[in-house]
Amino acid sequence: MEEKRIGVYVCWCGTNIAMMVDVKDVAKEMESLPDVVLARNYKYMCSDPGQDMIIKDIKEHNLNRIVVAACSPRLHELTFRTALDNAGLNPYMLQMANIREQDSWVHTDRTEATDKAKSLVAAAIRRVVHHKPLQKRTVDVHADTLIIGGGVSGMAAALEISDAGKRVLLIEKNENIGGTAAKLNLSFPYMNDANGAIHNLIKKVEESDQITIYSKSEVKEIHGYIGNFKGVVKGQDEKETHLEFGNVIVATGLKSIDAGKIKNYGYWKYPQVITSLEFESLTKQGKIVNEEGKVPDNIAIIHCAGSRNDNYNNYCSRTCCMSALKYANQVRDMLPDSNIFELYADMRAFGKGCEELYTSTSRRGVMFLMFDQRNELPVIKKDEEGDGLVIEFNEKLSGEDIQVPADLVILMVGMEAHDDAKKVSHLAGISMCGNGFFIEKHPKLDPVATTTDGVYVVGCCQAPKDIPDSISQAQAAVARVLATISKGSVEIEVTTAEINKDICCGCQFCISVCPYGANSFDAENNVSVVNEVLCKGCGTCATACPSGAIVTKHFTDEQILSQIEGLMAKVLELEEVETD
């Protein structure tokens, strides 16, 4: 058995740790523990001089295991693993002890915090003894990309990939691609011709040699892992096509909230009440008329239909406020003498050019009336004095109970996730938030990737957003896809589960608990097998296995139990000192 030669490095983190923990004392005491060759403390271990110190020690003192007592491993484990790698040591021969987030930041007694640091570091020392070198693994990447959804996000992503000379398999549920954006006439805030722009995009996608469109089709199955997915697509004639691809971009888009759900608005009762998308098609036809073909004098636009309200959806759909202003401008252009009322809850004009749109619209004789989402929503009823409708509510800025005449009411319906979002989430192995939108890997730092490598979410299936945001997201995802394609191979997780075939009894319990579908059954040998490419090393199967046949690499029972022993040994020792 090789000799264990451990180096211990205690970080001050400036004053973050050193203020509450006596780092010198911790290092000094660790030196006396078995297998520890040296223990040092330093102001910033993560700095270049700190890392160089570790590398130099590894080389000079022949260290083969390293313990770094510093911040959370989430922050700097990769930094120190790279340092080990640079020193010629396997990166997995490292163990970190978190003496900042779990110690110095949360305690107020310096002596106790120092004792706790000693326990945590001692535990890490005991654990690192059992570390084994693990080898990085790579797989080749298939150069085709599957895009689910042919809306503006899916089309933007498809064109970007095809421009790079790579193939795209574009799956569209409907007969034509274009999605919700193809139903729009103009776009806010600059009143550009969205209809023309989107149809240009559709034409380009249809003409591209690199893009294969599967219209009236749905994805039935997706298997595999980043670089090597296999899928089944079912077409309109129930024909199933088997496809292979290296990455998946989910761009399934949105649906409007069912306006009929909002009982105060009487969407099914009054023909004069229409949704925003219905109004888009009116403006496309070039004339604003109500159901009876009459040109309306009083047009009311109600914001937040089904949005930001405890009884419907709590979230903001982000585009409706500005679309509503767009409508006010369109109505003013087409019917200069009409009365326009905007019933809003809060005016959200956060995008480029949007506050300016609000200002310019407010100068065009539009009456802005504010309702309070905490009160009852405005009520639409028949006008007792005329043949139109009236909208009654308490206006927030005046405090008055008012009545707004209307012979056309446009409901700014909010966005919702598709009903089959759950199905898609299972297919692609991604998560959904409570509202049915797909969850990105990190809300700030990794907004287009998902927890499944090789699967990206773009556009409104991730959250409500406007066209430029959807396209930005699509192009960002494409950058990630093309990076893996151009590299040709991807690194995959090494801390995977491993099944000891001699112990496995073939009960298949591990297969049922695996959230990634990484375990399968080898019937010939009556044992479970792990697909190491799919396995994320979550440890669920290892915990569940009744015969203890499964271990998760780098998280073996031996390693974890030794860590606990180290922790307890130090605690007991410290208690003894106290009782003396």
Add this chain to the structure above:
Amino acid sequence: MNTRVNPNLAKELNKYGKGNWNECFHCGNCTAICPLSEDGFLFPRKSIRAIQMGLDKKFEASVDPWLCYYCGDCSETCPRDANPGELMMAMRRYLTTKYDMTGLSRKFYTSAIWEYAFIAIIALLVVVSFLVFLPLRPDAASMVNESGGVMINSLIAGVSPDRFVTLIEYGDWLMAFIVAGLLISNILNMFYKTILSDKSIRISVSTYITEFWHLIYNFVTQASFSKCEKKSYWIGHLLLMTGYTIMFIVVVVFLPYFQVEEVYPFWHWQRALGYYATFGIIFFLGMVTYQRLRKTQINMKFSHASDWVFIIMLALTTISGIILHIFRLSGMVEASYYTYIIHLAILVPMIVIEVPFSKWSHLAYRPFAIYISKLKLAV
């Protein structure tokens, strides 16, 4: 019953001033900065909202616009350059037309031609009456007293000095009754709109009596105006108001003691009061004329035709009075006679048009608005 909104009210108000109703997005900075805005009478924002939404009844029931003296702090603070101060000005003009039941006020405010025409007609009536009924006597040139001053009451053919003063006094009282009658009917209408029409407001007779001192106190001292940050307007306005009031009382009530044949010594009360009044009027008129022309002060930047008519008529009255005074002292008989006619031809239409129908009506509406606000607070 919910109140129906009226998108046309703001358009109607556009005829009364240069403000921009569309600009206001209700941040409330104007109300926060205003030293006169207080609980129960929060303005300008709430008044602006009522106009934007076309809440006619609610707006006409409020006295808020009259509680503002237009210092302009709100307009300076407004992040959207909506000019709330100017909007309040437009609201006061609009309310003036609403209190007036003849419809003339609306005509005068929305059409300068109407106002000029009415002024011209009344002026012409004055001139014609004098030339026809009170012509200059042939030997008028001899009507000069010992000190060389013109004997102003002795210039008319076939009319004794006492009779002349009495005739002018009758004219004064007739004008005063007509103007007061119209103004009082407007004030009653204001009372009806702000208090009586609202059945929920019940005010006891004793409250009407105990709160009445506010009306007198604020009329005389303009104390409310003094709460504005810019004190110079209050002082100037007080000079103008006291000067004019003194002159009005002297001319209407004490004419026989004022319009006399002899020239009193410089420090005689009759001359002293006249000089004080002249100074007060000229001082404030000069100040606002200069500022309205310079347009550097935000509250003087926008001038409605009715503002200029008021300033010009008052200035011409005062200047013609000064000239008449100089002609009299210099013994210039014919010049005095014709200047006297011109003086009255400006003064009479000014009072008849301005006091009940136009800008000058604020002399009554402001103190009454304060009285009404105190009544509402006392409930």
